[in-house]
Amino acid sequence: MTAPLLDRLKKFHEFALEIGLARAVLALPAPRMLALSAPSTEGGSAVFAKTITEPEINNVSRDLFASGHYSLAVQEAYKAIEKFIQEKTKSTGLSGTQLMQNVFSVSSPKLAWSKRSIPSQEDEHKGYQFLYSGAMLGIRNPVVHEFNWIDNEEVALELLLFAQHLLRKAKAAKTVEE
Template sequence: MAKKYQVFISSTFEDLKEQRDAVVKAVLQLGHLPVGMEMFNAGDQTQWETIKSYIDSSDYYLVVLAHRYGSVDANGISYTEKEYDYAGEQGIPRLGFVIEKDATWPADQVEAKAKKKLDAFKSKVGSTRVINFWNTTDKLIHHVTFSLSHEIARNPRTGWVRATETPSGSHLAALAGSAIQGTSDDFCYYWPIIHPIVRGIAKPRFENHLYADAVESTFKEITHLIKEAYKRVSGDTRERDGDDLMRKAFSCERDNNTHVLLRAPILYLTDRDLATDSGYSVQLGYMNLFAGAVRGIRNPKAHANIVIDAGEAWEMIVLGSHLMRMWDRGQQYARSLSA
């Protein structure tokens, strides 16, 4: 079975676009799965949780450093360094690629004020087992290709395999014809398709046969993420929850005759134009799905000792995963509107 490994690529943003794109291509050419969260606003606590979930699900971590320290949190620590530290805390192998001191580099991409912090960070990266120095993009890619291949060979990680290539690859098809039954082991090969935040929350509970807890925790986390985003965007400090929260966050209004949008949603659930029938329908349709999931799935699990089997729990977890992907899509669209 050919394994693919998820590789998290970390760097500052503006100064290393070319290099990061080249690293992504190099990882793809090795047959693996690059991920990087630089497109997210890491200063947002919700997005930082998302970044951590992607690191959690990664097999290897690469950091590329030049002459910028990058945006910092309230404690003055850059998010690139936070990602590096977090990956180390999770036991994920870290490979560092630091620009040579005498390499030619644009002066406007040098962050002089943060030099002391950046040098300390580079020293920290240098104290790890794998570090390489580069002065051109080609040399960087050479180091990435060799170092990652070597690390995979000497320290193979969990990785991902296609469900059809596993001994249990036929399980899902066999189970799909009727109400899904089975145990946690029947679903172990399908966690890679689950949204990383949901996977991080539900998987350990599910594998310990805590099926109702896995479902309840999934939908509590979804509610929490939406609640925090709603407060931040709307400025409404009232403690909204459940059905009320979902409708306040996602509802919108348009003129039925002209289709002109009269009131945009506070939070988006689609990347389609809401002035169109499809965009408007998706936004309101998923609003009702979110509201229904909280009312029909989260609340009963939270207020009663309900026992469910692995199959029923899996169906609900898949729904939670899909809702999270729609949430991500809407948030990316909202950021594009404000860019």
């Protein structure tokens, strides 16, 4: 609640400054409940190079990330996941959330990590169906349809690491024969 209010106040103040109604940029203190991590001595590009190792993601997002185009880097990473899954399952007619719900369907999946014969395996499968679908809906769609959705290096790294996890999990999945 506090963060969105502060963001709106900051944007209003920047607008007032832009049109000449304000004289200085408003500096708002960080909320006390905000737990900031300790600053890293490494730059984001160095962290990227050490952690983002899957070639499908590294190749499409490395240069974008290094040049500060965080939204585009994340966008390309999630599009790479989508493309990988489309090709692995030969599901070229579907994309985004529909693709993920279809491919990881509980009743007739195209990809799976196990035979889903015990509750834990069923739970894993259903959970990842939601994670893949949610990643397309909550991450890929906004970065594709909104300009500069992600403008923070740390957030971009987190989303790229999540993308890498999803890609590795998709690589480990077996094609289910129907």
